[in-house]
Amino acid sequence: MNILAPVRRDRVLAELPQCLRKEAALHVRKDFHPRVTCACQEHRTGTVGFKISKVIVVGDLSVGKTCLINRFCKDTFDKNYKATIGVDFEMERFEVLGIPFSLQLWDTAGQERFKCIASTYYRGAQAIIIVFNLNAVASLEHTKQWLADALKENDPSNVLLFLVGSKKDLSTPAQYALMEKDALKVAQEIKAEYWAVSSLTGENVREFFFRVAALTFEANVLAELEKSGARRIGDVVSIDSDDSNLYLTASKKKPACCR
Numbered sequence: 001m002n003i004l005a006p007v008r009r010d011r012v013l014a015e016l017p018q019c020l021r022k023e024a025a026l027h028v029r030k031d032f033h034p035r036v037t038c039a040c041q042e043h044r045t046g047t048v049g050f051k052i053s054k055v056i057v058v059g060d061l062s063v064g065k066t067c068l069i070n071r072f073c074k075d076t077f078d079k080n081y082k083a084t085i086g087v088d089f090e091m092e093r094f095e096v097l098g099i100p101f102s103l104q105l106w107d108t109a110g111q112e113r114f115k116c117i118a119s120t121y122y123r124g125a126q127a128i129i130i131v132f133n134l135n136a137v138a139s140l141e142h143t144k145q146w147l148a149d150a151l152k153e154n155d156p157s158n159v160l161l162f163l164v165g166s167k168k169d170l171s172t173p174a175q176y177a178l179m180e181k182d183a184l185k186v187a188q189e190i191k192a193e194y195w196a197v198s199s200l201t202g203e204n205v206r207e208f209f210f211r212v213a214a215l216t217f218e219a220n221v222l223a224e225l226e227k228s229g230a231r232r233i234g235d236v237v238s239i240d241s242d243d244s245n246l247y248l249t250a251s252k253k254k255p256a257c258c259r
């Protein structure tokens with residue numbers, strides 16, 4: 001029995017949302033990976049439909065992390081600054097290619113005095129969103145340090161990175177163009193996908209989070225397929241009288257000659 005409410009109609013993804021800038025994208029395919037599409041059609045997505053993927057949002061104080069999450073999750077915007085103390089989180093449920101998929105968005109504090117508490121929640125992230133203010137170059141310069149801190153708690157090869165410039169409404173087109181040049185360079189260096197958003201106007205906010213959901217989902221399904229493929233091809237189940245676990249696979253045990 002499914003006790004969860006149905007996924008909101010505006011959280012249903014039938015196609016892969018596209019990147020903002022091709023020069024700084026995690027990938028530029030038009031569609032989901034063919035193996036992912038096929039697995040979803042055949043409902044071979046394993047545990048992905050029951051999983052909640054953790055996404056952490058980091059960056060300098062007052063760059064607009066909380067407003068970004070609130071614009072997407074609650075469609076609200078507060079012009080008054082209220083610092084996040086420690087962490088906060090929101091759950092968002094999606095349906096991607098017919099499969100339920102949930103994101104847990106962790107909003108962390110940018111203020112130095114709360115950073116210590118916030119960093120204890122970094123572990124286990126599948127995606128890291130590093131936010132900077134498009135109108136404050138220092139906040140872009142600090143993104144590498146935020147990333148380094150977040151990666152201390154996570155496996156760099158298993159995490160998707162997004163670099164997000166905020167408060168786009170406050171820059172003129174000329175100022176924006178200048179900042180974007182620098183931001184694209186940083187994004188390429190750290191291998192992150194670049195986005196520019198405004199939580200005040202809502203520009204690109206929905207597109208951005210849909211892209212995060214889609215790419216995290218895709219990575220999860222691919223990992224699941226790899227796991228189930230490895231189980232089918234490589235493993236031999238060992239039924240050994242000494243083994244309490246009958247499902248211990250031969251590949252994990254040392255061969256007799258090495259014991």
Ligand SMILES: Nc1nc2c(ncn2[C@@H]2O[C@H](COP(=O)(O)OP(=O)(O)OP(=O)(O)O)[C@@H](O)[C@H]2O)c(=O)[nH]1
Pocket residue numbers: 059060061062063064065066067068078079080081082083084085108109110111166167168169170197198199200201
């Ligand atoms: N004009 C404009 N102001 C914004 C935007 N996003 C956030 N702000 C303002 O920037 C200030 C800080 O926003 P927050 O979202 O609280 O910043 P934060 O990154 O969560 O800050 P900490 O919790 O201290 O780390 C608030 O006064 C917001 O109203 C935006 O897109 N445009």
Ligand SMILES: [Mg+2]
Pocket residue numbers: 065066067082083084107108109110
């Ligand atoms: Mg905040």
